[in-house]
Amino acid sequence: MAKADSLKLKIQLLCGDEIAMGPGKADLLDAIAAQGSISGAARAMDMSYRRAWLLVDAMNRCWREPLVETSPGRAKGGGARLSPAGRRVLDGYRALQATLDSTAHGDLLADLNSELRQEPKARAADA
Template identity: 45%
Template sequence: MAGKDHPELKLRLTLRGGEWLGPGKADLLEGIAETGSISAAGKRMKMSYKRAWGLVEVLNGMFREPLVASSRGGAGHGGAELTETGHAVLRLYRRMQANAVSATEAEIAQLMQLTDIPDRK
């Protein structure tokens, strides 16, 4: 759990062309997979519809095949889902995150010991 007393390791992978895949884009992909909607996934992240769509367009352009397939339609008719490639990218990124955390646990613990500041009364 990251926060005031817990460190957080963020993995940001820069790909060809300077585009990057990081925790926010991975969370958006995960939200789309769970909700079936770009709009709903964006709302969960307190992100505007326009911003969520823009990120999906960036993500779809980063890989050989799109990560998100969407269909237009009015209320109840549209939707979005991860493609096979989208599921693979999300799975690989989450595995990389977990590996990065486990590979650096000892160093993070040592850094945290160096940040402990005793009460100064």
């Protein structure tokens, strides 16, 4: 029988071929909200600033309104924050995650999970 925690479901919302929102982007939005800047969020997530900036850029291009607003100038209160649209999208995504997580731990996916091995078989070339 498979372990109870062997099931991991991931939600990705697509905009064309681009991932508009997924677990990593949601975590980045949380970090921006907590840190007040993209660079601070990147440091907190052990990610390069460039990678964080590219993820923010992708999100801002995919949604009808930008999710992250930036203002230049550290000394004058610059940084980044979630826009009202960013807060709505993040809250909606987290609510969807919570719903999926509660469903995944119920009877709906229990049968599928029970068919799963604890570990994969060895590859034919390895045998």
